[in-house]
Amino acid sequence: MSHGRGIRLFLVDGSPNGLLTAEIMNWTGHALTGPRTKLTELVQRPECGRTGVYFLVGPDPDNTMRPLVYIGESDDVAKRLKQHNRPENQGGKDFWERVCLITSKDQNLTKSHVKYLESQLIAIAKQSGRCGLVNGTAHDYSVLPESDLADMAFFIEQVRIILPVLGFDFLRESAATHSASTPDENTLFEMELPKYGVKAQAREIDGSFVVLNGSEARPKWTAKANGYGNLYDQLVKDGVLGEETNGKRLFAQDYEFNSPSAAAAVVAGRNTNGRTKWQVKGRQENYGEWQSAIVEAQSSAETHGDQFQ
Structure with missing residues (x-):
């Protein structure tokens, strides 16, 4: 039997088209999302100075039915986003229009954790088939203590719940592989x-x-x-x-x-x-x-x- 889940959304600047934060009850994770046009304000947020994973999302020029996505990790996300904001010929990425950052409220995510999360999330995105991926082949960062692997599995479950609420469907399980529950x-x-x-x-x-x-x-x-x-x-x-x-x-x-x-x-x-x-x-x-x-x-x-x- 599935249970309801409480998600708290906060419009940072009071606009539905601005920065938005999201949290799930009893989850240490924290999501921050916004358009590229708000990047100046976004990188000044304290979350951007933490260790986390992030998603750059934009239209796929080769497939109008799905988005193009880049999945990354960093222990200083603000610095990485500034790099991605440069022109393509200067090492940046032109395609993206929105960004979503996932960090931890208790700041217990380590570099090893986010490398593992990045590799798992890339694999999930490929399997779902709901987006085009800018990433190449993901490295396998599976060398974590057993207890940490369990924690990260739960963390990923919450990420897959909260992203569709924010308008990002690319990690959602395909209905074609969903087992009938009713x-x-x-x-x-x-x-x-x-x-x-x-x-x-x-x-x-x-x-x-x-x-x-x-x-x-x-x-x-x-x-x-x-x-x-x-x-x-x-x-x-x-x-x-x-x-x-x-x-x-x-x-x-x-x-x-x-x-x-x-x-x-x-x-x-x-x-x-x-x-x-x-x-x-x-x-x-x-x-x-x-x-x-x-x-x-x-x-x-x-x-x-x-x-x-």
Whole structure:
């Protein structure tokens, strides 16, 4: 059973577009984030003088569907950020637009700790597939005492919880690898285009709509270019949608979409209402009807529960 988690956010300068700090109850970690335009104020913060790990985040020019990320560590983050702010031809990095720094409130993170954290976070980012990485191959810093390894494992768990709250999804576990935790996540949806001989299957997992490996899609985008059309082209470029064979493309892996309509559009090669197009396998019920029934059942259960209190 999952439990709620309290996260404290603080707008340093009172603006949602300025510096922001975040903390989780009973966690010694501390997050500080802000835009590159606020770097002058950010590097003056006391957190930037501590030992920590940091993330530089910006758009990926080769893939508009994901960010480009650099993961680093330092025992003087302010100095490293100033170096990264230099022009590219002077040893800096041009791509980034936002920065997020993770330090410890009790200042117990050592250089060995953050080197280990850096290597683990780079590996996690690569595995998630949610970003392009500027980093090369990460060094393996695994020589830590057993107790420290346990502490760092917990620290990383909290980092992966707090980053999405701050708008950074690149360390979040892929829904395609998430094990079903509720009966609803075991529900299988199907979509068919009989005219084109296309069939696809999907599940809703951890709030995402995941089209399953081996599902079929039309061989090209057939409508006016738009956001979903760009997504279709990107999936072809990334190899998620394989080469055209017998008038269709196959999903080479499970792929996570942010909505049933995005998934349906890629399968159909044009804009499609996924709430009506995806059908619950074995039932005369579409996704919209299925979701509505779940909400109604939950509301009814809560009403009956109130009656007996």
